[in-house]
Amino acid sequence: MRLLVLGGTHFLGRHVVTAALERGHEVATFTRGVSGAPPAGARALIGDRDDPVALPAALDGWSPELVVDTSCQTRAAAEHAATALADVAGYAFVSSLNAYRNWPPGPIAGEQEPTWDSDEDSYGPVKAAAERVLVAALGERFLTARAGLVVGPHDPLYRLGWWLDRIAAGGRVVVPAEGLDQPIALVDARDLAGWLVESVEQGRSGAVNATGPAGMTTFGGLLDTCRDVTGGDAEWMPVPEAELLAAGVQEWSHLPLWLAARTARTAWDVDTTRARELGLPSRPVRDSIADSWTWMQTSERPEPPAGRPLPGLPLDLERTLLTGG
Ligand SMILES: NC(=O)c1ccc[n+]([C@@H]2O[C@H](COP(=O)([O-])OP(=O)(O)OC[C@H]3O[C@@H](n4cnc5c(N)ncnc54)[C@H](OP(=O)(O)O)[C@@H]3O)[C@@H](O)[C@H]2O)c1
Structure with a gap:
């Protein structure tokens, strides 16, 4: 079928294009042409989705039958x-x-939980507003995948990537002492992409x-796997959460994927029964x-998108934490 990917040159969108081509669709992408080209085999349509006529x-005249929208970040983009x-x-x-009003901190018991309904132009309210605009236009033909943490090749945000680089460099690595046993969940961009294409087809x-089952791994399990995979000699230096926070370590950005225990217990507690029933791998x-x-x-390695600084623990903070002063 004729399948349009809104996005398609970055991370998740690239994998959607690849999955759609593999499944025999005629694929076009729509982007500004800033982030490069889509995978070979897709037709690149150029324009800014914030522009109503683009x-x-x-x-x-090319009329898509199916759409996978990975790139919506504004109300105008959804309306157009x-x-x-x-x-x-x-x-x-x-x-x-x-998009959920209560996430974070969560927990999310199911998809019926209320989403944002405000005029704020921040990320969650905009995603929730976009869902409402699109479901009003498409009704039963609309599916919204409320993604959790997405990882995998081509990730330009380098959250998992920072840990891989840091652990590969070896030596003593600051890790959050209370965070290691915390169950977490994630979804591989390739699993999500293939499932999105299958979902519009069906x-x-x-x-x-749209994320992995709660507790599919722990934060410590993820770090151990990074060490196994990179083969480095990294040694964990667990630092109590209170010390990390007192030193100015920022959750999620300085130690990517780490949330302080208060938030982590509920934020990672997301019910994914429907995703499992619908076959999200x-x-x-x-x-x-x-x-x-x-x-x-x-x-x-692609540059992170504009306005998304690279995550990671600043060297001076790391030094302070490792030397205890
Ligand atoms: N990463 C996570 O853990 C996570 C978690 C939850 C949800 N999500 C959602 O998952 C999606 C990730 O998608 P993604 O990785 O493919 O990338 P993305 O960063 O959302 O989108 C980037 C793509 O959209 C295009 N684009 C950006 N602005 C545009 C505009 N104004 N008009 C037309 N095209 C535009 C870019 O190409 P050009 O720059 O060339 O225009 C690029 O192809 C996003 O919707 C994000 O909100 C991600």
């Missing part, structure tokens, strides 16, 4: 897509757990918490980590 102009693509047979939208609809964490490391070693 998408119809770029389509130029709803207008231009109202007649498609299926539309799969990549949203976020942040006409699935409604909301789905969850490959072994080791495969995601090993393939991410191979990609980082063998490919030119």
Whole structure:
């Protein structure tokens, strides 16, 4: 079928293009042309989705039957897509757990939990508003995948990537003492991408918490796997949470994927029963980590998107924490 990917040159979108081509679709992508080209075999349509006339102009009579939308970050982008693509047979939208008003801190018991309904232009409210605009236009032809933590090759945010680089460098590595046993969950971009394509093909609809099963690994298990995969001599230096916070270590950004215990217990507690019922795969964490490391070693690393600084523990903070002063 004719399948349009909104996005398609970055991380998740690239994997959607690859999955759609492998499944025999005629694929076009729609991007500004800033982040490079889509995988070979897809037709690259160029335009800014914040511009109301750009998408119809770029389509130029080519009418997609299916849409996978990985790139929506503004209310205008959702409104323009709803207008231009109202007649498609299926539309799969990549949203976020942040669309829930109560996440973080969570927990999320199921997809019926309330989403944001405010005029704020921050990430969660915008994703929730985009869902509402698109479901109003598409009804039962609309599926929203509220993604959790997405990992895998081509990830330009380098959250798992920072840990891989740091652990590969070896020596004493600051880790959050109370965080190591914390159950976490993630979804491999390739699993999510293939499932999104299958979902629009099959006409699935409604909301789905699109992440791995709660407790599929722990934070410590993830770090141990990074050490196995990179083969370094890294030694964990557990630092109590109170010390990390007092020193100014920022959750998620300085120690990527780490949340202080207060938030972590509920934020990682997301019910994914519907995702499992609808067949969202969850490959072994080791495969995601090993393939991410191979990609980082063998490919030119893309810049993070504008406004998304590289994560990681600043060297001076690391030194202070390791020397106890
Ligand atoms: N990473 C996570 O852990 C996580 C978790 C939850 C949800 N999500 C969601 O998952 C999705 C990730 O998608 P992604 O990795 O493929 O990348 P993304 O960073 O959301 O989107 C980037 C793609 O969109 C295009 N794009 C950006 N702005 C555009 C505009 N104004 N008009 C047209 N195209 C535009 C980019 O190409 P150009 O720059 O060339 O335009 C690129 O192809 C996002 O929707 C994100 O919110 C991610």
